Amino acid sequence: xxxxxxxxxxxxxxxxxxxxxxxxxxxxxxxxxxxxxxxxxxxxxxxxxxxxxxxxxxxxxxxxxxxxxxxxxxxxxxxxxxxxxxxxxxxxxxxxxxxxxxxxxxxxxxxxxxxxxxxxxxxxxxxxxxxxxxxxxxxxxxxxxxxxxxxxxxxxxxxxxxxxxxxxxxxxxxxxxxxxxxxxxxxxxxxxxxxxxxxxxxxxxxxxxxxxxxxxxxxxxxxxxxxxxxxxxxxxxxxxxxxxxxxxxxxxxxxxxxxxxxxxxxxxxxxxxxxxxxxxxxxxxxxxxxxxxxxxxxxxxxxxxxxxxxxxxxxxxxxxxxxxxxxxxxxxxxxxxxxxxxxxxxxxxxxxxxxxxxxxxxxxxxxxxxxxxxxxxxxxxxxxxxxxxxxxxxxxxxxxxxxxxxxxxxxxxxxxxxxxxxxxxxxxxxxxxxxxxxxxxxxxxxxxxxxxxxxxxxxxxxxx
Numbered sequence: 001x002x003x004x005x006x007x008x009x010x011x012x013x014x015x016x017x018x019x020x021x022x023x024x025x026x027x028x029x030x031x032x033x034x035x036x037x038x039x040x041x042x043x044x045x046x047x048x049x050x051x052x053x054x055x056x057x058x059x060x061x062x063x064x065x066x067x068x069x070x071x072x073x074x075x076x077x078x079x080x081x082x083x084x085x086x087x088x089x090x091x092x093x094x095x096x097x098x099x100x101x102x103x104x105x106x107x108x109x110x111x112x113x114x115x116x117x118x119x120x121x122x123x124x125x126x127x128x129x130x131x132x133x134x135x136x137x138x139x140x141x142x143x144x145x146x147x148x149x150x151x152x153x154x155x156x157x158x159x160x161x162x163x164x165x166x167x168x169x170x171x172x173x174x175x176x177x178x179x180x181x182x183x184x185x186x187x188x189x190x191x192x193x194x195x196x197x198x199x200x201x202x203x204x205x206x207x208x209x210x211x212x213x214x215x216x217x218x219x220x221x222x223x224x225x226x227x228x229x230x231x232x233x234x235x236x237x238x239x240x241x242x243x244x245x246x247x248x249x250x251x252x253x254x255x256x257x258x259x260x261x262x263x264x265x266x267x268x269x270x271x272x273x274x275x276x277x278x279x280x281x282x283x284x285x286x287x288x289x290x291x292x293x294x295x296x297x298x299x300x301x302x303x304x305x306x307x308x309x310x311x312x313x314x315x316x317x318x319x320x321x322x323x324x325x326x327x328x329x330x331x332x333x334x335x336x337x338x339x340x341x342x343x344x345x346x347x348x349x350x351x352x353x354x355x356x357x358x359x360x361x362x363x364x365x366x367x368x369x370x371x372x373x374x375x376x377x378x379x380x381x382x383x384x385x386x387x388x389x390x391x392x393x394x395x396x397x398x399x400x401x402x403x404x405x406x407x408x409x410x411x412x413x414x415x416x417x418x419x420x421x422x423x424x425x426x427x428x429x430x431x432x433x434x435x436x437x438x439x440x441x442x443x444x445x446x447x448x449x450x451x452x453x454x455x456x457x458x459x460x461x462x463x464x
Contacts, residue, residue: 018141018145019140019141019303019309020141020145020302020305021302021303023148025292026295028278028282031278032378033277033279035278036277036278036382036385037382038385039275039277039385042389045274046272046273046274047275050273050275050276050284050455050458054458054460055173055455057271058173058267060267066248067169067172070250071165073250076168077161080157080160083161084157084158086157087154088157091151094143094146097143097146100134100135101133101135103131103134104132105132106127106129106130107128108125108126108127109127134316135316139310140307140311141307142303142307142308145300145304145307146304149297149298149301149304152293152296152300153293155290156290156297159286159287159293172249173267173455175245176245177448178237178238178445178449179242179245179263180263180266180267181266181445182445183263183264184264185442186238189227189438190231191437192431192434193224195427195431195434196224196227198427200224202427203217266441273451275381275458278378281377287377288373288374291366292370294366294370298365301362301363302363305355305359306356308352311345312343313341314341314343318339319336377457384453384457384458387454388450388453392447395447398440401439402436402439406436408429408433412426413429
């Protein structure tokens with residue numbers, strides 16, 4: 001019977017055709033695939049293919065270890081992987097619909113007849129066994145379209161997991177950069193406070209001998225206290241970044257290695273960053289890939305809904321027997337068997353057509369989402385390129401100002417040794433130089449953040 005069932009289903013499958021439209025990948029336009037606007041003529045980026053493990057460009061083994069730990073233990077990544085496993089399990093379930101559905105049944109009854117019967121016992125024992133086989137002929141592609149939709153869901157889940165990894169890597173690098181930059185800014189702030197303390201001491205002495213007034217002392221003291229008040233804020237930011245690093249790498253705060261907190265110098269990347277072009281960006285961005293996979297799944301579901309307009313054909317068969325006990329089920333009584341097709345056709349076709357229209361609307365929404373995701377990816381990348389360029393320009397200007405302030409301090413020190421100016425004027429020049437260093441430190445921190453934004457916009461990368 002199984003051989004006959006397989007032969008009949010194969011013959012019908014040869015004539016089958018999948019209902020609904022076939023998904024066709026939408027080509028990107030020339031404008032979308034073109035080089036980035038902010039990269040043309042730039043000396044800070046190139047059109048080479050971006051690096052996968054981009055954080056290794058910083059040449060920091062501690063950072064490399066943190067990213068590795070985050071990819072292995074981050075809880076958000078574990079959630080995304082679990083969602084992917086669920087999507088794959090559903091795909092296996094949909095594929096199972098292509099296989100014959102086999103069911104075994106069995107039952108035993110012990111009963112009493114309602115009245116006396118000549119030559120028979122009033123009580124009896126009966127055993128029933130049966131084997132049922134059913135196979136849905138995918139004549140109009142309902143099953144194949146459901147599998148196709150599930151495959152698209154799996155592709156979207158894979159891309160979603162990749163997007164989470166990109167975000168976690170970027171957040172880990174950013175938290176590390178925030179921690180080390182805050183530590184360096186604390187060091188600069190402490191230097192400024194120490195210089196202001198010296199200025200205040202000298203001014204108080206001058207006030208005692210009548211060479212300064214109380215207003216001068218109050219002004220310097222107020223400035224010293226303002227700069228000292230910035231240190232707890234910077235220290236709080238450093239601690240928050242370290243705690244965030246612990247969470248990102250799947251650790252409790254006290255489990256973060258001490259070597260992470262020991263670094264107090266900035267992350268620096270003094271090289272041209274490869275960014276590729278629009279075509280490579282859209283092929284690499286996980287959110288674009290996820291949107292495309294969801295569009296493919298939505299297109300397949302049009303076919304699922306369309307197939308409901310046509311008959312559902314199932315080939316089935318059953319074999320069974322009954323007996324007064326297990327010993328004579330197949331010996332004393334003949335087998336009963338049935339085989340034949342079953343056709344179901346929904347009478348309410350308006351409802352089926354409404355489901356088709358709903359699936360078409362979902363596909364239009366998925367297409368609009370896909371188009372919007374492409375535009376957002378290009379926008380984010382151009383904005384990140386612009387922000388990085390301007391951050392570098394700002395640092396160049398602040399570095400020039402810092403160089404001038406340092407030169408002024410050197411000149412003031414020379415004149416003070418010759419007795420031309422007072423110690424208070426020297427301390428003021430030193431304080432100005434330290435203030436310029438603080439501004440430069442803040443600019444360096446902003447550059448590190450801009451680099452992370454750029455790498456994240458480019459789609460990032462990771463090691464499995």
